[in-house]
Structure formats: C-alpha cells, structure tokens
Amino acid sequence: MTLEAKNIGRKYIRQNKSFDALNNVNLRISGGEFVCIFGESGSGKTTLLNCLSGISRPESGTVFINDSDIFSLREGRRTKLRNSEIGYVMQNGGLLGNFTVSENIVFPQTINGFSVNEERLYEILSRLGLGDVADSCPEQLSGGEYRRAELARAVYAAPEIIIADEPTGNLDEDNAEIVRNFLDEQYRSGKCVIVATHDSAFVRNRYRFYRMKQGMLTAEG
C-alpha cells in the first residue's frame, strides 16, 4: 500500500489575508513506514493530514493511494476508503455520544453490513487498556481513555494506512506511552503510519521525520 501526496496546495484566508496552509507539498509513504511530522501550531500539519485522508480537497495537486487519485473518486467511494483502507484519528474528532465505546468502535463497520468481529474488538480493547470501559458512554471516559477509544475505532477495520493527528496531545505520560507503543506495533506489523505531533518521544529509530513550516514540508531524517 502506498500513499502519495503530489504537489498539494491549499490556501486559507485569515483576517482578510491569504496564506498557504499547504504549499506544493510532496510526500510518499509505503507500507511498513512510520512518518512523524513535526511543526508549530498553524504550520499546516492538520491540513496535510486532512488532505491525505481525503476529508479535505486540496486546491492544487492531489493524493494517490496505490497510484489511484483519491480525489477523482466520487465522495462516497472516498468515504468508503476511510472505512477500509485509511484509519484516521482527528485532532478534534470525537466519539458518538449516544453509543458505548464498543459500539462506537464497530459502528462504521456494522452500518456497512459487516458482523461484529468480537475477537478483533476484544484484542484492540485489551491492547489499548479499554476493556473496563467497553460498555461506558464517551462522556464517562477520562481524556486518555477517550483518545484511545478514538484510536481503537480507527484501527478496528485493520486499515493499511493509519493517520493520527496529535494522538498523544493532552495525554499524561502513561496514556501517551500506551498510544505510542500501539502505533509502533501497527508500524511493525507492516502498516503505513503517519503522525502529526509535537511529542518528541516519537523520535525513534527507523521512523522518518519531517518538519512542516508555513505550509512547506521538509525531510529531517
């Protein structure tokens, strides 16, 4: 599985001034790679991840999955990609308040006609330390549990590409370590993992690092 951004650009207007959230960004990631994107707030990291996941259309350039332009697909097909190929944990996403943690995790699959894979669900819940809160509603969760539940939902369908925006943001060190280890496991199992973060603890061997500044992406190592 290969994810590739080609010359993508997107502008924003803030206080009547136009600025580049993404300026001709190029990035190619293959299965079994872990990419960390660092950068200050407002540098364009979230916009890049939104474009890579297909929930926001770039104004120039495009995104390919296995050489297929995802923005040439109809919106329904692109959404379906996020149901099977891409697991996306948004920075300011959220769980559905009317469902329990378990229901939140399986809902995107069951609404598409799939049965509940209890073995898979149990494995993810226990791996992320959510077994005790599986039947709780989101409002009953701590911040760390909530973030892990979002991650659980993103990976339940075993997508080949996992994109996470600030997955350890606002988490205490214990919770952050659980998340980092879980993402590392995904990478080691051959998944393609992309993380936008301020968390320097992600700096590990074999990861690829990029820095985002004023909408431009530069490789760091």
Place this chain on the structure above:
Amino acid sequence: MNGQIKKITAGRAAVKNVIHQRFRSVVLLILFAVTAALLFLSSFLSESMGEGIERARQRLGADVIVVPAAYVTNVDNALFLGKPCTVNFERNWIDRIAAVKGVSKVSSQLFLASLGASCCDNLIQLIAFDPETDFSVGPWLSEKGIGSISDDEIIVGRNIRKKPGESVQFFGRHFTVKAVLDETGIGYDSSAFITYGAAYAIAGDPRYKNQLPFSGNRSISAVFVKTDGSTASEGLKTAVAEQYGAAGIRVFAGDELVSRFADTLRDFRIYGKMLMFLFFVFAGTALFALSAVTVQTRSREFGNMLTAGIRKTQIFRMLFTETALLAGTGSTAGFVSITIFLRLFDTHLKELFAVPYVLPDVYSMTRIVLEMSAAVSVLYLISLTAQFVRINNMEPVSLVHEVNG
C-alpha cells in the same frame, strides 16, 4: 465487556438517537402529533357534519313543512338538534293543507317534551306519528318489516340506549321498545316515537294538564307535505304561504331547513381549511427550521461519522428512520388522542356545533386517515429535505472545524 455487542445498523442507530436526544424527539413528536390531530379533527368534524346534513335531508322526507309561527324555533330545534319541546297546532290544518293545489300527501307529527324518564338523564322528545302516512319514520319501519306499532309500543332513537323488548316509562306509561331507529344525525336520534293514540291518552291524563296544553285529540305539531310532482317544493311553499300566511303559520321547503345547516357547514369548512392551511404552513416552517437547526447542532457528529467512513447515504438513511419513527409515532398519538376525545365528547360536540352530526362510515374514515397520513408525509418530506440539503452540501472537515496544526 458485558455480553455480545449487537450489530448496529442505521435503523438501530436511529432508535438510539431518538431515545437519547429526548428533548429534540419530544418537540418533533409533539409537532407531528398536533398537526395530525388537528388535521384529523378538522376532517372528521367536517365529514361528520356533511354526513349528518345529508342524512337529515334524506330522513326528513317532506318537500314542505308547515308549523305554527310561534313555535318555529322549537320545531326546528326538536327536528334537528333533539332539544325537546311541546308544540300545539290544530289538527284541522292537515285537511286545509291537503286541499292546496299541488299537494300529493300530507302527514303530521305531534311533539311532546317528556318529563324525567326512567331511561335517560335528559328530557326526551316524544313524537307521535302515524306509521301509515309518515314520511320520516314510516318508510324506515316498512324497510325493517315493521308495519305498525300499538299504543303501548315505542320506537326509540339511537341515543336512547334501549334494546328491542326492553321497557321504558314516559308520563307514567310503560312502553315496550319495538325497534331502535338507525342513526339519523338529527333530533330523531334523541327522540322516541309513539302512536297518536298513546300521545292523546297522555295528553288527556289530568296529571299532565299543565305540562301538555293540548286540546283533546285535535292537536298536532307540524304538517309534512309531499308535492304531486308537478309542483316544485318552493312553488308549493309559496302557494301555501300565500293562502294561509296570515293565519299564524310558517311554511318551509324541506331543503330550506337543511340548507341552513349546509351554510353553517360551508362556513365551518372554509374557516377550518384556512386555519388548517395556516397551521400547516406554520408546522412545515417550524419543522424545516427545526430540522435545519438539528443538522447544524449535529454537524460534528456527522463529521465524525464521515471521517470514520460512514457514507452520507447511510447518515441520511439513519435520519430518514429517525424522522419516520417520530412522524409515525407522533401522528399515531395525534390520531389516537383525537379518536378518544371524539368518543368522550361526542354528545358535547353535537351540542356545540348545533348541526346534524353522524359518525363517518368506514370508507370515509379510511379516506380521512389516508389524507391525514399524506399531509403528515408532506411535513415529513419537508423535514427530510432540510436535513438532506444540509448534509449533502457539507465537506467532512468543515463539520468538525478544521484546525490548522
């Protein structure tokens, strides 16, 4: 994890959302219920009155009715609204009217307001009639194979809750119920029919001299006339009025009495429809706005669904089910509550509207319910359209407020 996780479909998700979003659900339920209730009530009353007037037209049977001028209102109320009265009219008017050119048949009825009766809480209108000549009840008796009744037998209207063979007492006399008249929608439903022989026996009883100011067996209350076919009702009415107008009588064409109610019904229908139209526009606007606001407040939820790979068509299907649940439950609640209301206050409504009133038949009821369902469906579609337009125009990221990191 407690037990097995149920497979959550769009329908199950809709049920969960309806249950959890109580305030929104209750507001929408009420809106659908009130709309359905008002639509149903308005159509039902309109249909009941229309049916009542048509039955009254058929049941009255007379082309022309002659009553003493001093008792016009009393006879009118007795005939159409079942308000009991006692009316005294000279019997010789039967022969005088029969002699008018264009008259084919004449009959008469005598109205006596009962004293308290064993059967009923209210006063009952007793009507003496001649089964051989009567146009109103006579044909019905013939249809049922009841040739005549004796002086100790009685025919009761639908609202006098008695069965054939049971006994009822009026003015100290016992009568055996011979038959129960089919529902007419007019005063006959609250009346009881006896022979002239029985009526005159009551009138001759010295105990009731003060209540029944009749002059022996020479009293009647109204003369009912059939034309000979060559003369129209209006023409015969004019002829009788010209000949005897100065003698203290009032002459009505049969249709004329009924058409007064038809005018009331027409006004009721016009105002009812205007009111319903205004309410419908209000309900539609409120529902559209409410749906738009609902989608707005739930945009983050929908954005998260889209991000998690749930398609817009699936979100729409979930909303479709949510709205269908609320519209279906709401309109059923409206329909049931109005049905209960109509059952409980049937008599009061008849008095309130002062118009002949008969419950619609199954065919009409089915039509009313279908019309009501169609109207609620229109509101339902309005609500869905508001939601569909909003959802279809949104990009996932705009729903969860894109934040630049």
